[in-house]
Amino acid sequence: MTARKPINVRRPEVMARVRNKVQQYNSELVDSIRAAGNVLNLPGFEVHLAGAFGFCDGVKRAIEIAYATCAMFEGRRIWLIGEIIHNPAVNADLDAMGLRHLPWNLNDPVYAGLDEDDVVIIPAFGVSVLMRRMLEEKGVQLVDSTCGNVIRVWQKVRNYAKLGITSVIHGKAKHEESQATASQSCGEDGKGNFIVIFNETEAQLLADYIAGRGERAAFMAHFEGCYSAGFDPDIHLAEIGMANQTTMLKSETAHIQSMLRTAVVERDGDDLRFHAFDTICGATQDRQNALFELLDKPLDAMFIIGGYNSSNTTHLAHIASLKLPTFFVKEADCLMGLDKVRSFDLKAKAECEVALPLQAADLSRTWRIGVTAGASCPANVIESVVRRLAELRGCQL
Numbered sequence: 030m031t032a033r034k035p036i037n038v039r040r041p042e043v044m045a046r047v048r049n050k051v052q053q054y055n056s057e058l059v060d061s062i063r064a065a066g067n068v069l070n071l072p073g074f075e076v077h078l079a080g081a082f083g084f085c086d087g088v089k090r091a092i093e094i095a096y097a098t099c100a101m102f103e104g105r106r107i108w109l110i111g112e113i114i115h116n117p118a119v120n121a122d123l124d125a126m127g128l129r130h131l132p133w134n135l136n137d138p139v140y141a142g143l144d145e146d147d148v149v150i151i152p153a154f155g156v157s158v159l160m161r162r163m164l165e166e167k168g169v170q171l172v173d174s175t176c177g178n179v180i181r182v183w184q185k186v187r188n189y190a191k192l193g194i195t196s197v198i199h200g201k202a203k204h205e206e207s208q209a210t211a212s213q214s215c216g217e218d219g220k221g222n223f224i225v226i227f228n229e230t231e232a233q234l235l236a237d238y239i240a241g242r243g244e245r246a247a248f249m250a251h252f253e254g255c256y257s258a259g260f261d262p263d264i265h266l267a268e269i270g271m272a273n274q275t276t277m278l279k280s281e282t283a284h285i286q287s288m289l290r291t292a293v294v295e296r297d298g299d300d301l302r303f304h305a306f307d308t309i310c311g312a313t314q315d316r317q318n319a320l321f322e323l324l325d326k327p328l329d330a331m332f333i334i335g336g337y338n339s340s341n342t343t344h345l346a347h348i349a350s351l352k353l354p355t356f357f358v359k360e361a362d363c364l365m366g367l368d369k370v371r372s373f374d375l376k377a378k379a380e381c382e383v384a385l386p387l388q389a390a391d392l393s394r395t396w397r398i399g400v401t402a403g404a405s406c407p408a409n410v411i412e413s414v415v416r417r418l419a420e421l422r423g424c425q426l
């Protein structure tokens with residue numbers, strides 16, 4: 030079957046029909062705080078917003094595409110591969126529109142029932158080459174919301190593959206975007222190679238192997254499931270090129286690049302067989318930089334708002350937690366009381382109930398709270414958290 034071209038659903042007449050749906054994620058309160066220099070001053074309560082926070086352009090576009098698809102293909106079966114973005118509030122809204130979900134596992138029996146009457150939305154993180162090919166072969170109508178920044182990374186790793194360079198991807202091996210990038214790094218003929226490393230500890234294992242200090246069996250066992258089929262570290266680490274999931278921690282990626290470059294120099298005497306491109310997207314960088322600036326202010330606590338499975342939001346929470354009492358919440362309901370906040374614990378990887386450091390005894394002084402949100406968090410959710418904080422402080426908004 031000839032593959033149908035992905036369709037552009039963001040047409041003016043369609044967007045006019047879904048304007049209200051898309052605008053529900055805006056917030057006048059957040060806009061007014063932004064306009065006032067990112068500070069909200071109330072008696073006894075100050076909210077300091079980061080200079081950059083919340084929805085990035087890629088996420089806004091993906092959400093518009095999802096709503097426009099629902100409007101344009103009303104009455105048809107519309108599927109979304111995984112989640113459009115990693116935000117529970119947005120995903121729940123889309124589920125309520127009747128969107129169905131396709132799992133990432135291509136062997137799932139649901140795929141057997143797809144045909145040309147089905148409409149399938151590719152999420153902002155993209156999909157693997159294999160999945161896209163399979164959907165095209167089924168003749169479904171694809172609607173592609175892959176972010177341009179993700180596609181930019183794919184171009185880099187495809188080029189590595191063309192040149193016989195193995196891609197080293199700094200990312201989470203199980204994250205949708207890293208899986209899609211890994212599949213792209215196998216190149217047109219599928220013969221390219223990749224390895225995904227998650228953090229500096231794994232980068233050290235890789236660096237040691239490159240420099241001749243690794244033990245093959247232990248290396249392969251540690252990275253099982255994180256490298257391409259047929260990957261042989263004694264052959265395929267001869268020339269490496271780095272890329273990263275677009276939402277990683279910039280400082281960590283920079284350090285990992287330096288570690289691997291040093292290992293190649295130790296082995297070869299020069300870095301000619303080491304290549305790197307910074308593929309962290311501008312939106313992720315802006316949010317991390319703005320948080321660093323915010324953390325220079327004298328604050329009592331930080332609130333990071335967003336989905337717990339959102340990579341860029343998790344990194345914001347990690348950065349803030351190194352400096353201040355930090356609460357990572359997905360919605361206002363997480364703030365149950367002054368002594369009870371459901372906050373996501375990065376180490377336990379679960380929500381835990383914790384107390385605000387601002388107890389009733391502190392009510393005599395001004396609370397100075399920092400707030401930021403990941404690139405997939407809508408402004409209306411940020412507003413609800415700010416309102417709840419004000420309520421707990423006894424302020425009228």
Ligand code: SF4
Nearest residue numbers: 085087176178275310
């Ligand atoms: S965080 Fe970056 S890569 Fe991800 S959707 Fe937004 S702009 Fe695109």
